[in-house]
Amino acid sequence: MKDAAHWLEALRGLDIDRPVRIMNVCGGHERSISMAGLRTAIPDNIELIPGPGCPVCICPEEDVYEAIQIALNEDVTLVAFGDMLRVPVNVPKRESRTLEQAKAAGADIRPIASPTEAVRIANADPNRTVVFFAAGFETTTAPVAAMLAEGAPDNLLVLLSGRLTWPAVAMLLESETPGFDALIAPGHVSTVMGPEEWQFVIDQHHLPAAVAGFRPDTLLAAMYSVLEQLKTGRRCLDNCYPEVVRPGGNSIARQQLEEVMEVYDANWRGVGVIPKSGFRLREAYAAHDARRVFRSYADESRKRVGEMPPGCDCARVVLGKIYPNQCRLYGLACTPRKPIGPCMVSDEGACRIWWSSGYRERQSVA
Amino acid sequence: MCLAVPMKITVIDGFLCTCEARGIEREVSLFMMRDDGLEIGDNILVHVGYAIQKVSEQEAAESWQLFDQMLAAEAQ
Numbered sequence A: 001m002k003d004a005a006h007w008l009e010a011l012r013g014l015d016i017d018r019p020v021r022i023m024n025v026c027g028g029h030e031r032s033i034s035m036a037g038l039r040t041a042i043p044d045n046i047e048l049i050p051g052p053g054c055p056v057c058i059c060p061e062e063d064v065y066e067a068i069q070i071a072l073n074e075d076v077t078l079v080a081f082g083d084m085l086r087v088p089v090n091v092p093k094r095e096s097r098t099l100e101q102a103k104a105a106g107a108d109i110r111p112i113a114s115p116t117e118a119v120r121i122a123n124a125d126p127n128r129t130v131v132f133f134a135a136g137f138e139t140t141t142a143p144v145a146a147m148l149a150e151g152a153p154d155n156l157l158v159l160l161s162g163r164l165t166w167p168a169v170a171m172l173l174e175s176e177t178p179g180f181d182a183l184i185a186p187g188h189v190s191t192v193m194g195p196e197e198w199q200f201v202i203d204q205h206h207l208p209a210a211v212a213g214f215r216p217d218t219l220l221a222a223m224y225s226v227l228e229q230l231k232t233g234r235r236c237l238d239n240c241y242p243e244v245v246r247p248g249g250n251s252i253a254r255q256q257l258e259e260v261m262e263v264y265d266a267n268w269r270g271v272g273v274i275p276k277s278g279f280r281l282r283e284a285y286a287a288h289d290a291r292r293v294f295r296s297y298a299d300e301s302r303k304r305v306g307e308m309p310p311g312c313d314c315a316r317v318v319l320g321k322i323y324p325n326q327c328r329l330y331g332l333a334c335t336p337r338k339p340i341g342p343c344m345v346s347d348e349g350a351c352r353i354w355w356s357s358g359y360r361e362r363q364s365v366a
Numbered sequence B: 001m002c003l004a005v006p007m008k009i010t011v012i013d014g015f016l017c018t019c020e021a022r023g024i025e026r027e028v029s030l031f032m033m034r035d036d037g038l039e040i041g042d043n044i045l046v047h048v049g050y051a052i053q054k055v056s057e058q059e060a061a062e063s064w065q066l067f068d069q070m071l072a073a074e075a076q
């Protein structure tokens, strides 16, 4: 296999003489890029832009609010992936702003690392209702579907906030200012859904695209691929992570998603509704659907107030419109210790990744 | 949350298996790979407790090298 040094040299050898913006849509990619310092290794005219790659960041505020209210007001145990516990919602000071605060206020809330843990907690006390607040992209939502398809205990409900990644990229590409010239497609989303999902970038938008893994060598191989495509005018969806990404993805996972969930027009925090971008449980799984079992706490007015916290620019960070350190609060009011917005909370949020990788300088927006 | 890591299967019990990586053991569901004929000793990519794909020994080793570097960098 060719190593990172090989790809770096090849990339430099392409001698691209104009500015090019390459977007990635995966927190894992952004993390490798930042940690390995790839931005400084590649030529100056190639910009690497973190895009919509963080499911925690785009989880609608009203869903987090709903989870907090269910945990506080219903007689349940609420479980969620650890990252979700610190995501803030916009409420008056005396109310719980995060699931973590609701837990401190007495609600029974537990972090989990896997849907199988939710099943175990539900099985341990069949008389107690367990609500699994499940936010995530395809790679995380497929296991939730598998959990339900396999037969979850009756007392386990799901508050689903699953999202598909490609529709956000499609929305950007259909807008007047997509803000990027080439795409690095996510490796593990493609592992589950198949790389074919990204073919539209080439067929409909004539933009170069390549699926990448997480090591610097596969990321650089993907960068080389899209730059070469730009240079030659040839277009193809390149798979630079063939060790794991296979045609058609994981067919059982896709089948289960299809069986358990349907795709609908869903809200993204700070972004708005994106067509066909969300998963919700099918009628057949209504008995496990927390949204049908409980009344909704997040009404329409919630959806209007429910954007980002004041001053937080996460939505523009998520859409690749600004870099994290161009937010006015970056590193000042907002740090991983005291995060203001979701992008600083989540391990996959660009603000958090940049801060942990050592970007401390703020930049003004040009 | 989105990060999937390679692990080696040490015990299989129906759709569940025990996996190991870097001395850490985890229970992992094979439900999404139940048609793949996975065996003890195989390496799988594990995401939130579910196997999502089979990987080679080499791919697993190389991924772990990267994670070790990242963890070391983050610990600093």
Ligand code: SF4
Residues within 6 Å of the ligand: A311, A312, A313, A314, A315, A317, A324, A327, A328, A329, A330, A331, A334, A335, A339, A340, A341, A342, A343, A344, A345, A351
């Ligand atoms: S630095 Fe903080 S406040 Fe600014 S966009 Fe990022 S998360 Fe939001």
